[in-house]
Amino acid sequence: MDLKEWFASRKKQKEIEAVKPLAASEDICLLWKQCFQCRELLYTNALRENFNVCPKCQYHFRIGAMDRIEQLFDEGSFHELDANLESADPLKFFDTDSYVKRQKEASRKSGLREAIVTGEGEIEGEKACLGVMDFGHFGGSMGSVVGEKVARLTEYATEKRLPLILVSSSGGARMQEGIFSLMQLAKTSSALKSFSDAGLLYISILSEPTYGGVTASFAMLGDINIAEPGARIGFAGRRVIEQTIRQKLPADFQTAEYLLKHGQVDMVVERGKLKSKLAFLIKFHSHSNAKAQKAPPRPKAATR
Amino acid sequence: MTEKKTIPLEFEKPLEVLAQQIEALEKQIIEHPELEGDIDHLKKQYENLRRSLYSNLSASDHLAIARHAQRPYTRDYFDRWDPNWVELHGDRKGMDDAAMVTGLIDIGDFKIIGVGTQKGRSLRDKQQCNFGMPQPEGYRKALRLFKHAEKFGLPVVTLIDTPGAYPGMAAEEHNQAEAIAFNLFELAGLKVPVIAVVTGEGGSGGALAIGVANRVMMLEHSVYSVISPEGCASILWRSADKDKDAARAMKITAKEILDLGVIDEVISEPLGGAHHDYDVAAANLKKAIIKQLEKLVPMAGDEVRADRQKKFRDIGAFHEATA
Numbered sequence: 001m002d003l004k005e006w007f008a009s010r011k012k013q014k015e016i017e018a019v020k021p022l023a024a025s026e027d028i029c030l031l032w033k034q035c036f037q038c039r040e041l042l043y044t045n046a047l048r049e050n051f052n053v054c055p056k057c058q059y060h061f062r063i064g065a066m067d068r069i070e071q072l073f074d075e076g077s078f079h080e081l082d083a084n085l086e087s088a089d090p091l092k093f094f095d096t097d098s099y100v101k102r103q104k105e106a107s108r109k110s111g112l113r114e115a116i117v118t119g120e121g122e123i124e125g126e127k128a129c130l131g132v133m134d135f136g137h138f139g140g141s142m143g144s145v146v147g148e149k150v151a152r153l154t155e156y157a158t159e160k161r162l163p164l165i166l167v168s169s170s171g172g173a174r175m176q177e178g179i180f181s182l183m184q185l186a187k188t189s190s191a192l193k194s195f196s197d198a199g200l201l202y203i204s205i206l207s208e209p210t211y212g213g214v215t216a217s218f219a220m221l222g223d224i225n226i227a228e229p230g231a232r233i234g235f236a237g238r239r240v241i242e243q244t245i246r247q248k249l250p251a252d253f254q255t256a257e258y259l260l261k262h263g264q265v266d267m268v269v270e271r272g273k274l275k276s277k278l279a280f281l282i283k284f285h286s287h288s289n290a291k292a293q294k295a296p297p298r299p300k301a302a303t304r
Numbered sequence: 305m306t307e308k309k310t311i312p313l314e315f316e317k318p319l320e321v322l323a324q325q326i327e328a329l330e331k332q333i334i335e336h337p338e339l340e341g342d343i344d345h346l347k348k349q350y351e352n353l354r355r356s357l358y359s360n361l362s363a364s365d366h367l368a369i370a371r372h373a374q375r376p377y378t379r380d381y382f383d384r385w386d387p388n389w390v391e392l393h394g395d396r397k398g399m400d401d402a403a404m405v406t407g408l409i410d411i412g413d414f415k416i417i418g419v420g421t422q423k424g425r426s427l428r429d430k431q432q433c434n435f436g437m438p439q440p441e442g443y444r445k446a447l448r449l450f451k452h453a454e455k456f457g458l459p460v461v462t463l464i465d466t467p468g469a470y471p472g473m474a475a476e477e478h479n480q481a482e483a484i485a486f487n488l489f490e491l492a493g494l495k496v497p498v499i500a501v502v503t504g505e506g507g508s509g510g511a512l513a514i515g516v517a518n519r520v521m522m523l524e525h526s527v528y529s530v531i532s533p534e535g536c537a538s539i540l541w542r543s544a545d546k547d548k549d550a551a552r553a554m555k556i557t558a559k560e561i562l563d564l565g566v567i568d569e570v571i572s573e574p575l576g577g578a579h580h581d582y583d584v585a586a587a588n589l590k591k592a593i594i595k596q597l598e599k600l601v602p603m604a605g606d607e608v609r610a611d612r613q614k615k616f617r618d619i620g621a622f623h624e625a626t627a
């Protein structure tokens with residue numbers, strides 16, 4: 001077994017070395033992208049048009065919040081909410097560098113203020129509230145701002161009686177905000193409780209990767225949970241579990257398909273079909289609401 | 305003193321040395337009565353050292369006390385509050401998680417539903433309780449009791465002492481994340497008062513899953529954090545032995561979290577930690593809980609729910625740019 005593994009890893013190493021020179025130049029990186037799964041070279045523009053999904057092997061690349069919004073909402077219908085929230089540094093946190101500096105660095109890399117963008121818009125003409133996390137910003141981690149924006153969006157949707165959609169992509173709670181980050185789990189779940197009690201529809205979309213505090217709060221609380229193909233979703237990370245139980249985990253452990261098999265998500269939907277699926281779900285549930293509202297007068301007429 | 309001799313922690317070693325000297329001198333006192341003055345002097349020194357030692361504890365010292373092998377656990381508190389408390393078992397769906405203890409308890413003039421994590425004392429106990437790390441079934445058992453409390457209008461008191469939710473393969477397959485998330489969700493909606501006390505380790509989501517309460521309190525030497533200091537150190541410092549730095553940076557002690565406004569009260573422990581005197585620790589805890597129950601029980605159901613939701617709604621630190 002060990003020998004086999006060694007050969008496999010050597011083969012992989014050689015493959016990586018063989019491919020490297022191609023990706024060396026910045027220009028090539030901009031124009032071409034290599035699929036992580038099948039190693040096919042893909043023309044960036046064509047890849048974008050295909051929802052950032054590899055046409056050959058259906059590998060779903062991670063996408064940023066703005067790309068996701070563009071894919072899901074009708075053109076020009078998106079209005080951002082609470083765009084001006086910024087993280088504070090309540091603990092004056094310093095590890096090998098200060099939290100403030102790391103925040104700036106994260107914003108420079110992602111072009112975003114925080115790890116989530118929230119707003120209101122239309123999906124095939126259906127009004128909805130949408131929050132999209134961006135793994136590219138600070139590993140999509142949830143601190144006070146992410147918690148606050150999710151809570152505000154949920155309250156806004158409750159007030160306007162709109163369906164709520166949250167797209168998760170996160171490494172978990174943000175350590176640099178310590179106990180405040182942990183409390184965001186309670187804050188978001190509590191807001192969702194009131195939303196749910198109002199009889200409204202919440203669809204949670206779990207994308208690659210969703211872990212820790214985000215999975216253990218709003219991401220798993222959808223009336224409908226949808227996962228993207230191949231996405232890794234879980235509570236504890238794979239390595240932590242392997243260290244705890246001291247045995248190897250199956251290769252497909254914690255993937256979207258594995259979760260579907262274990263009853264944790266309702267469906268796995270390809271990115272290209274996600275928008276129409278959402279529109280269907282919203283229409284389906286608003287229709288049943290209308291029917292329920294019409295129902296009461298009928299028995300009255302019968303008793304008379 | 306209820307227990308056998310307490311095991312000294314690393315930072316308590318100087319005290320231990322002094323105590324041994326006193327003991328050695330006391331053995332000779334019959335032959336050498338003139339030593340009495342020296343002994344008195346040493347004893348005074350011992351007391352001074354003890355006091356100064358425990359008033360200048362670092363975050364990792366608190367953590368060591370919170371994890372002390374002789375620290376009282378949930379059952380120790382329940383037994384002392386009500387020797388006749390009745391334990392209720394099981395999640396009704398296929399398992400009874402020993403890491404989560406639930407039962408019917410008389411505390412003062414109140415009847416409550418008690419829920420708490422349990423670490424286990426002997427090695428076999430510890431294995432059975434999974435070292436205080438509940439499985440999803442443990443959280444679902446707690447949820448069943450929360451619903452029971454709601455149905456019969458009984459207040460809930462939870463005791464938290466867990467390194468975290470168990471990170472195992474079966475736990476993931478049975479959806480550990482959903483079990484925690486659903487508890488947060490349902491706790492937020494309860495119309496009966498909930499009081500949570502961190503008695504030892506408050507380990508992340510696994511602790512919060514029974515910690516969404518109207519009043520959250522912590523014992524003096526307990527800790528509460530988003531990730532274990534070892535975990536934080538290995539991720540941010542890339543070395544698990546920077547855990548002392550991580551413990552300091554994350555602000556995990558009861559006093560610091562009170563100052564951040566996340567909890568409502570710090571409950572004092574016997575000098576040196578709750579493991580020095582179980583009875584006093586249990587009595588302090590009981591007094592603090594009854595004080596809160598007296599305020600919460602007369603409130604109307606909707607008011608109780610709104611009070612709890614507002615408490616967590618207000619936690620967070622951010623700037624709102626006016627642009």
